Amino acid sequence: MVAPSHLAYLVVAVATHALVGYTLGSVAFDAPRAGLLGGVVADIDLILPLAWTFPLTHRGITHTALAACVAVAVAATLSRAAAKGVAVGYVSHVLVDSTTPMGVPVAYPVSATYVGFDTPFGGHSDPVTVVLWGCCLAVLWHRRRARPA
Secondary structure (H helix, E strand, C coil): CCCHHHHHHHHHHHHHHHHHHHHHHHHHHCCHHHHHHHHHHHHHHHHCCCCCCCCCCCCCHHHCHHHHHHHHHHHHCCCHHHHHHHHHHHHHHHHHHHCCCCCECCCCCCCCCCECCCCCCCCCCHHHHHHHHHHHHHHHHHHHHHCCC
């Protein structure tokens, strides 16, 4: 069973990935829903049984360049805009998760080494989450105001 505090952390983390993906998909390719999907699909591994081992664990195969390519290829069957939105959302997800102490196995299956970047606060710390939400909401607010009525 997942502790309530950890569950809250996971909900906020997934919501952050969704908002970042939505914002990037919206601004870059006018594909907000595809960006949102790309931002959260890497965390589909959260529904896998906890007893499973790498690569079928959280931050396993779904947090790799290979999985991103598969997701983009599937989205490309819908449209180019969908593929681009999924790509930018997925890449943002992997980049944010690479700033945490755990990192991501981005080069799997070539290498199972987890790659991460040292940052002062970490990718899912409270200050970084607040900044990401603030930036995304400001961009979306500005974008909405800039559109003609």
